[in-house]
Amino acid sequence: MPPRNPRAALAAAAQRFTFSATPRLDAELLLAHALGITRERLLLTLGDWQVPDTFNALVERRAAQEPIAYLTGTRAFWTIDLHVAPGVLVPRADSETLIEAAVAHFEGTAGPRRVLDLGTGSGALLLAALAQWPHASGVGIDASPAALGIARDNAERLGMAARAEMMAxxxxxxxxxxxxxxxxxxxxxxxxxxPAEVREWEPASALFAGADGLDDYRRLAPLLPAQIAAGGVACVEIGSTQGAAVTALFEAIGLRVTVRRDLAGLDRCLVVTP
Structure with a gap:
């Protein structure tokens, strides 16, 4: 029988999450979710709780390497909290590099008035930008009906539905x-x-781009010049080894490109201007 004592339950769960880089954190997040409290409150009042039965079910699902964000249904991104579920890519902190690049580009100005998020998924980038610039409005485009449903829900939950149009x-x-x-x-x-939690759980359509990973950049390149307004910018995420290859694709059609690194010092964002 699984332990009812929270300290023992957390230790037992963490021992099962050997595939994770953060097994104890995973266990704490799941127990806090099962109790309906924040992780911070859990850690401050750990001895006051008994482990609910719902925690055991969450542990079983995590042991099958289902992403934590799918289990808790939420993911923090930039300054907002997003609803996340199977059918959308789990937002990563690395992607915040795109918002940082945009903030740097518009420093000293009123910021962008119109924002486009291509392949919006959960709406993370668009809604983070609209939170950063409250006067702005924008459009999120995605080919996945499931993703669009989640993005619209996030816009509604964050009070941005009037400013964020989600389009197929x-x-x-x-x-x-x-x-x-x-x-x-x-x-x-x-x-x-x-990792299995990525390959087996997150949507392949949001992950894979051909034999060299560049198929979607080849399609994006001819689209960008007409989509960027005068004085505007495109911030495009790349894999950490793709800076030179994608830069060449964009420069070949006359765009200007600089590379921005993420907090780990890896190439992560192309800053593209006409």
């Missing part, structure tokens, strides 16, 4: 020029080795 579409754009274009496209090689 592919890499065809809108015909409108935007002050800020954000994009985190699929960029992983189809035969790349990935």
């Amino acid at each position: 579409g592919d890499w065809t754009g809108t015909g409108e020029a935007f002050d800020l274009v954000l994009c985190n496209p699929p960029y992983i090689e189809v035969d790349a080795a990935l």
Whole structure:
């Protein structure tokens, strides 16, 4: 029988999450979720609780390497908390590099008025930008009906539904020029080795982009010049080894490109201007 004592339950759960880089943190997040409290409150009042039965079910699902964000249904990103579920890519902290790049580009100005998020997924990038610039409005485009449903729900929950239009579409754009274009496209090689919690749970359509991981950049490149307004910028996520290759694709059609690194010092974002 699983332990009812929270300290013992956390230790037992962490021992099962050997595949994770943060097994104890995973266990704490799941127990806090099962209790309906924050992790911070859990840690401050650990001895006051008994372990609910729902925790055991969460542990079993995590042991099958289901992502924590799918189990708790939430993910923090930039300054917002997003609803996340199977069918959308789990937002990563690395992707915040795109918002940091946009903030740097618009420093000293009123910021962008119109924002486009290509492949919006959960709406993370678009909604983070709209939180950063409350006067802005924007469009999120995605080919996945499941992702669009989650993105619309996030916009509603965050009070941004009137400013965030979610549209079905592919890499065809809108015909409108935007002050800020954000994009985190699929960029992983189809035969790349990935953790099971990514390969088996997150949507393949949001991960893989051909044999070299560049298929979607090839489709994006001719779209971008018409989508970036004068004085505007596109911030496009890349894999850490793809800076030179994707820069060449964009420069070949006359765009100007600089590379921005993430907090780990790895190439993560192309800052693209007309």
